[in-house]
Amino acid sequence: MRPLYDNAMDSENMHHEPRHPIRVAASRAGLTPEVLRAWERRYDVVSPARGDTGQRLYSDGDIDRLSMLARLSHGGRAVGRIAGISNGELERLLTEDADAHAARSPSTETHRDRAIAAARDLDGPALYAVLSRSVLSLGVLQFLEQVLVPVIEELGQEWHAGRVGIAREHTASVTIEQLLAWLIRELGTAPGAPRMLMATPSGERHALGSMIAAAAAVHDEWLVTWLGVDLPAEQIAAAAERDGAHAVTLGVVATCGCEAPRAEVEELRRLLPVRVPLLIGGSGASAFSELPGVTVIRDLQHWRAQIRRHSPTIRS
Amino acid sequence: MRPLYDNAMDSENMHHEPRHPIRVAASRAGLTPEVLRAWERRYDVVSPARGDTGQRLYSDGDIDRLSMLARLSHGGRAVGRIAGISNGELERLLTEDADAHAARSPSTETHRDRAIAAARDLDGPALYAVLSRSVLSLGVLQFLEQVLVPVIEELGQEWHAGRVGIAREHTASVTIEQLLAWLIRELGTAPGAPRMLMATPSGERHALGSMIAAAAAVHDEWLVTWLGVDLPAEQIAAAAERDGAHAVTLGVVATCGCEAPRAEVEELRRLLPVRVPLLIGGSGASAFSELPGVTVIRDLQHWRAQIRRHSPTIRS
DNA sequence: GCAATCGTGTATATCAAATGTATAGCAAAG
DNA sequence: CTTTGCTATACATTTGATATACACGATTGC
Numbered sequence: 226m227r228p229l230y231d232n233a234m235d236s237e238n239m240h241h242e243p244r245h246p247i248r249v250a251a252s253r254a255g256l257t258p259e260v261l262r263a264w265e266r267r268y269d270v271v272s273p274a275r276g277d278t279g280q281r282l283y284s285d286g287d288i289d290r291l292s293m294l295a296r297l298s299h300g301g302r303a304v305g306r307i308a309g310i311s312n313g314e315l316e317r318l319l320t321e322d323a324d325a326h327a328a329r330s331p332s333t334e335t336h337r338d339r340a341i342a343a344a345r346d347l348d349g350p351a352l353y354a355v356l357s358r359s360v361l362s363l364g365v366l367q368f369l370e371q372v373l374v375p376v377i378e379e380l381g382q383e384w385h386a387g388r389v390g391i392a393r394e395h396t397a398s399v400t401i402e403q404l405l406a407w408l409i410r411e412l413g414t415a416p417g418a419p420r421m422l423m424a425t426p427s428g429e430r431h432a433l434g435s436m437i438a439a440a441a442a443v444h445d446e447w448l449v450t451w452l453g454v455d456l457p458a459e460q461i462a463a464a465a466e467r468d469g470a471h472a473v474t475l476g477v478v479a480t481c482g483c484e485a486p487r488a489e490v491e492e493l494r495r496l497l498p499v500r501v502p503l504l505i506g507g508s509g510a511s512a513f514s515e516l517p518g519v520t521v522i523r524d525l526q527h528w529r530a531q532i533r534r535h536s537p538t539i540r541s
Numbered sequence: 542m543r544p545l546y547d548n549a550m551d552s553e554n555m556h557h558e559p560r561h562p563i564r565v566a567a568s569r570a571g572l573t574p575e576v577l578r579a580w581e582r583r584y585d586v587v588s589p590a591r592g593d594t595g596q597r598l599y600s601d602g603d604i605d606r607l608s609m610l611a612r613l614s615h616g617g618r619a620v621g622r623i624a625g626i627s628n629g630e631l632e633r634l635l636t637e638d639a640d641a642h643a644a645r646s647p648s649t650e651t652h653r654d655r656a657i658a659a660a661r662d663l664d665g666p667a668l669y670a671v672l673s674r675s676v677l678s679l680g681v682l683q684f685l686e687q688v689l690v691p692v693i694e695e696l697g698q699e700w701h702a703g704r705v706g707i708a709r710e711h712t713a714s715v716t717i718e719q720l721l722a723w724l725i726r727e728l729g730t731a732p733g734a735p736r737m738l739m740a741t742p743s744g745e746r747h748a749l750g751s752m753i754a755a756a757a758a759v760h761d762e763w764l765v766t767w768l769g770v771d772l773p774a775e776q777i778a779a780a781a782e783r784d785g786a787h788a789v790t791l792g793v794v795a796t797c798g799c800e801a802p803r804a805e806v807e808e809l810r811r812l813l814p815v816r817v818p819l820l821i822g823g824s825g826a827s828a829f830s831e832l833p834g835v836t837v838i839r840d841l842q843h844w845r846a847q848i849r850r851h852s853p854t855i856r857s
Numbered sequence: 858g859c860a861a862t863c864g865t866g867t868a869t870a871t872c873a874a875a876t877g878t879a880t881a882g883c884a885a886a887g
Numbered sequence: 888c889t890t891t892g893c894t895a896t897a898c899a900t901t902t903g904a905t906a907t908a909c910a911c912g913a914t915t916g917c
Contacts, residue, residue, distance in 0.1 A: 301564035364680035
């Protein structure tokens with residue numbers, strides 16, 4: 226009998242020479258020895274040679290075949306259904322599946338889930354890394370709408386339900402604000418673009434929502450001036466005048482039920498020139514829906530449509 | 542009865558041959574198995590064949606149709622209203638919707654044109670700004686495929702035609718390389734991902750193509766080691782062994798016609814373990830198409846499909 | 858306007874088949 | 888003598904199918 230591991234052997238036969246014990250074959254194919262035996266018993270996927278005392282000995286060809294079957298199986302195909310077909314066909318199916326997957330747009334769910342996991346772990350740097358990766362992978366818009374907003378909503382729910390503490394929520398907020406600040410700066414915008422002033426009124430300290438909107442606006446090529454949080458109406462109006470803002474947007478989350486923000490908004494509306502639209506977004510915005518000269522923003526989609534409507538320059 | 546996966550079948554019937562289980566069909570169409578069943582039950586969108594125990598088996602044609610319906614549905618059209626119409630009509634609706642959408646958000650053409658303009662102006666920082674804005678707006682993949690590659694091709698043509706000097710081309714190259722380096726670093730990848738070794742062989746000094754491929758690989762969550770340009774085969778092989786690379790990719794543009802790169806590639810293929818695939822991309826890659834154990838990459842799509850096929854870890 | 862209705866994605870329960878994993882007893886290898 | 892591998896059986900998990908029900912936004916009707 227020909228010795229195993231014969232290096233004088235030509236590479237053609239080499240490929241069919243039984244050499245590997247089940248452990249090695251399983252590991253290379255990405256399976257467990259148990260599964261290898263089960264597949265052989267049930268579907269005869271391969272017929273490895275046997276050693277003198279009955280141990281299976283797999284050839285490189287066997288391993289190739291097993292490896293292909295393993296990938297197709299993990300890819301959603303029932304092993305039993307593909308067990309009987311030729312190597313060439315297996316290869317074709319694999320190529321097909323790979324093509325189909327590559328052509329598909331990347332999954333936003335994965336990014337979302339990872340971000341939520343990182344936020345739960347109270348791990349700022351990790352969260353930042355996950356989020357910045359998402360932005361680059363998906364592009365700003367998809368990121369904002371399909372990753373960041375859902376993540377924030379999820380965290381909000383968990384916080385309401387008492388499953389995460391205030392510290393965790395705060396860490397996440399700060400991290401996300403840093404990322405948004407970077408994003409807004411990085412996206413920049415050429416001078417000559419329509420100018421938008423953004424802020425939150427007195428009594429409102431939550432910046433997150435407005436920053437998300439600001440990022441979307443910058444993406445749509447507005448030149449956004451971010452004034453900050455908790456600003457009195459006069460200052461906002463003064464800044465709008467100074468900047469020659471084409472629109473002013475406030476973010477309001479406050480659920481305190483007090484009348485302060487309402488008075489602020491009414492005063493701001495009085496102070497601003499009529500031709501400058503005043504937009505209000507955030508979960509607390511619906512309280513202003515009947516104020517004249519004020520547009521309430523429902524969500525990001527709506528926001529983009531609105532600012533497009535109010536843009537002084539008409540762009541194709 | 543005719544066996545499934547009959548490779549003697551002509552490609553025409555192939556398209557209607559039921560081969561795919563519901564999971565694969567759903568994944569390819571971008572839906573869930575539940576939705577597939579609901580659509581079939583309610584609207585008879587497709588009529589998949591059944592296996593011996595009743596499982597649905599979808600043909601490629603079925604999947605095409607489902608995929609179109611899915612895209613239209615996600616685009617806001619009611620499934621029930623489009624369920625009964627012909628494939629041709631579906632296609633028409635899709636292009637219609639795509640056009641409407643393109644009119645709304647800044648298109649990839651805009652980004653491309655701006656980048657080309659900046660490159661023509663010999664303005665590195667401006668080019669960098671335009672490109673990084675594109676990445677953030679569009680996401681890496683779209684950026685690479687629809688902005689960066691066209692820009693580079695355009696510049697190449699202008700250079701060939703003598704309309705831009707070597708200085709201009711060099712400035713652009715350096716700027717783009719900087720951006721890609723930033724991108725690759727920023728995208729990062731968690732340890733545990735499949736490892737890819739990338740380099741250009743001796744005699745090849747153009748890094749751009751490989752870096753684009755590297756960025757795409759990093760986006761697809763490979764851990765890419767970028768060795769650099771102009772490396773002898775032994776060093777690449779040694780690095781591959783040291784890193785435990787799952788695949789090695791070379792970029793070859795050289796049009797010198799000399800035999801040097803060919804010898805290098807052949808030697809590298811000898812030095813690498815057989816199980817490590819050797820991929821070659823770039824405009825000079827086609828010269829290696831008949832080498833055994835070497836895969837020639839046509840374009841980014843093909844590249845992504847290939848690396849996915851060779852990935853040792855299976856991700857849905 | 859506002860309420861009733863419809864359309865549509867998703868969840869539940871139940872069943873059967875497919876498939877992965879564990880157990881036990883024995884033989885052989887290191 | 889411990890580990891590995893073999894067979895055979897049993898068990899558990901997952902998947903797919905059908906049928907029904909629910910939730911929520913959109914549409915329709917008054």
